[in-house]
Amino acid sequence: MPLHYFIWNGTNTQDKHIQVANRVPVVRPEERVQHVTIPGRVGELTVTEGDQIYNSYIQTAEVAVDGKANVHEAENWLKGEGLITFDTEPNRQQKARIIGAVTLDKHSKNMDRYSASVQFYCEPVKSDPDEEDIEVTESGATITNPGDLNAYPLIKITGSGQITLSCGGNVLTIPECTSGWTVDCENEWILNGSTPLGGVCSGAFPVFVPGVNTLAFTGSITKLEITPRFRYL
Secondary structure, three states: OOOEOEEEOOEEHHHHOEEEOOOOOOOOOOEOEEEEOOOOOOOOEEEEOOOOOEOOEEEEEEEEEEOHHHHHHHHHHOOOEEEEEEOOOOOOEEEEEEEOOOOOEEEEOOEEEEEEEEEEEEEEEEEOOOOOOEEEOOOOEEEEEOOOOOEOOEEEEEEEEEEEEEEOOEEEEEEEEOOOEEEEOOOOEEEEOOEEEOOOOEEOOOOEOOEEEEEEEEEEEEEEEEEOOOOEO
């Protein structure tokens, strides 16, 4: 039987000499809803908090370490927040934080083996760790979103002057663009390097809906370099 593993912040448990005993399940997150009781009405009214809003959840991995000398290193590694990939979904990663104490107790008095339960508080949306950037040089290019949810890309612009970007029914206008600016559609920022610029655009930021999208633009754009940020459940 193949060994289970997880990858925490880019490092595999196998590289840390940590064994994972259990198969961590693949979870479909719970949609965030409220159940409202209305006097005189049979049953309850279910109200969603918003479109594509889901709850975080806990995943538990049972780990073991051989040798007391390795315990301290393992406990120092298994902390904080970052990105987690479980072997049950090797092409997905998600943001998570390790919660609770990670205490490696001796498994048996006759064995130099220590075990613990590690709890990951996982955000519900996953991404592809091997996702590649997309380069667009012509208006009207089609981009297919293979994910389950809307994606809010990062778009680096080569060009200048007044430009518009449109996709997913949204149109964004930048009256005076400079080559090298980046459109962060998730945070709704225009960035000059890593610095957000205020008051330089109008309209709605482009979005890639699941399925086929058409990305159009006007103005003196010669190239768009896109990190699509496709999202999966």
